[in-house]
Amino acid sequence: MISVVNIIIELSCLITAIIFLKKDGSLFSILTRGYLAIVVIIETIGFSMSKGFHLNNAWLYNIFIIFEAAYISYGLYAALNKLTNKALMICSIPIITFTITYIIEIYNHGFLKFNSLTINLESVVFVVVCLVYFYLLIKQKDPIDLNTNAQFWWVSGVLFYYFGSTIYNLFIYFLYQDFPKSYTILIYVMLILNLLLYSIWIYSYICNSRQRKLLLSSY
Amino acid sequence: MQFTSTEVIVIIILATFIFLLAPLFLLIYIGVYNVRKKKDLEEKRNMQLEFESELLKTQIEVQEQTMQTIASDLHDNIGQLLSLTALTLSSINLEEPQKLDKKISESIDLVNSSIKELRGLAKLMNGEFIVQTGLGKAIKQEIDRLKKIGTYKIKVKNELLDFEISSPNKDLIVLRLLQEIINNIIKHAQASHIEIEVFIINDLLNLIVKDNGIGFDYEAAKTKNKGIGLSSIHNRIKMIDGKINIQSKQNNGTITKIEIPYP
Structure with a gap:
């Protein structure tokens, strides 16, 4: 049931992105729609594999995290690029970290076990990059219009999700082994985090559309 | 220490709440900032x-x-000179050739004086662009205007005449401040002696104007805020990060000291 709710949330985000970003031809917008479509497809397949056919879907999510890391890194790069000329250098850190840990984990335990260390470490790196973004944003001379700044809200969503998921990452194995009955709470935590992430992203797409309308009206 | 399942759930909920509060506070901080x-x-x-x-x-x-x-100037000097020239010329009697030379030469002198006055006026008209020629020269011209009145004994120390650095906006304000101070002396002070000093020390322009007039109650004038344009002087000095110090007592003259970062 929770997985279905999750898929509905992700699907809503995809539909909103298609509606509000359809006139935005930037690479980030195209990647956003593509990524969200992948999210919905993978979640649906993953859910069917696990609940319908009782199959191990870890390999599927091992593939998915490649898309996740690439998309979030590019999104952060696009946001940082407007504030600093070192955006590429900053955003190469999550890519390098991801590649190294991913290869090590695959080498250590193969492709059929989920690469949790990779995603845990990546979460920390993403949080740090988000904080760098906010620091640079504060340091900027001119104030920003929060009602139309899509990038600000997109990064906020990333910060909420990856900072909040620290608890999930910290407790998941401990609970899975010692308190299997309490494990369900983490599923709810993840649901709340997903709801937060996609709600904030939906708002960022609305901001993107407002931003574009403002730009068009100023011409 | 062993935790029960319920305790673990409470810990997770609390920890998640705290971990979500942290970014929320960060966003609120950014919004407020x-x-x-x-x-x-x-x-x-x-x-x-x-x-x-x-x-x-x-x-x-x-x-x-x-x-x-x-x-x-046109009314009091040039007008008078030209009237006198007209009067002299009209008094020429061609039947008295012995006086002709004298009267013509007097008329020429008067016309020459008028020309000299007109040149002075032309220079003064340039006063609108005076700040372009330098503050020192603008101040000199202002003092010359004061000297022309002839009522005052004036002592001047103008160290800005050969000063090459300028700050057009500040120059204009300083010139107007000096004009206002001089106007106040002419209108209210009943002074006979005026001393003006302008110099620059440690990137600070100092303008000191002293008079031996009847003085005034500075504090009362400041609170009443009318008549002598004190508020306008204060506003302008504040605008260019300057300082003003006015020392004045009834029947004991006034000393106005202005200090402005310069250029």
Whole structure:
């Protein structure tokens, strides 16, 4: 049931992105729609594999995290690029970290076990990059219009999700082994985090559309 | 220490709550900071507009002062000289050739004096662009205007005559400040002696004006805020980050000291 709710949330985000970003031809917008479509497809397949056919879907999510890391890194790069000329250098850190840990984990335990260390470490790196973004944003001379700044809200969503998921990452194995009955709470935590992430992203797409309308009206 | 399942759930809920609160506070902080930044920018913009409008006002006042001087010069000097020339020429009697030479030469002298006065006026008209020629020269011209009145014994120490660095906006305001101080002396002080000093020390322009007039109650004038344009003097000095110190006592003269970062 929770997985279905999750898929509905992700699907809503995809539909909103298609509606509000359809006139935005930037690479980030195209990647956003593509990524969200992948999210919905993978979640649906993953859910069917696990609940319908009782199959191990870890390999599927091992593939998915490649898309996740690439998309979030590019999104952060696009946001940082407007504030600093070192955006590429900053955003190469999550890519390098991801590649190294991913290869090590695959080498250590193969492709059929989920690469949790990779995603845990990546979460920390993403949080740090988000904080760098906010620091640079504060340091900027001119104030920003929060009602139309899509990038600000997109990064906020990333910060909420990856900072909040620290608890999930910290407790998941401990609970899975010692308190299997309490494990369900983490599923709810993840649901709340997903709801937060996609709600904030939906708002960022609305901001993107407002931003574009403002730009068009100023011409 | 062993935790029960319920305790673990409570810990997870609390920890998640705290971990979500942290970014929330960060976003609130950024929002508040952004609003403050907007407000500061707005204030700065308003201050800039205020400065520009005050500068324009100062420019107009300097022009008005110049026009007043020109009008009174035309009326009191050149007008008189030309009337006298006309009178001298009309008194020429061709039947008295012995007086002809004298009267013509007197008329030529009067016309020459008029030309000299006109040249002086032409220079004064340039006063509108005076700040372009340097503050030292503008101050000199202002003092020359004062000297022309002839009522005052004037002592001047102007160290800015050969000073090459300038700051057009500040120059205009300093010139207007000096004009206002001099006008106040002429209108209210009943002084017979005026001392003016202008010099620069440690990037600070010092303008000191002393008179031996009847003085005034500075504190009372400041609170009443009328008549002698004290508030306008204070506003202009504040605008260019300067300081003013006025020492005055009834029947004991006035000392006005102005200090302005320069250029």
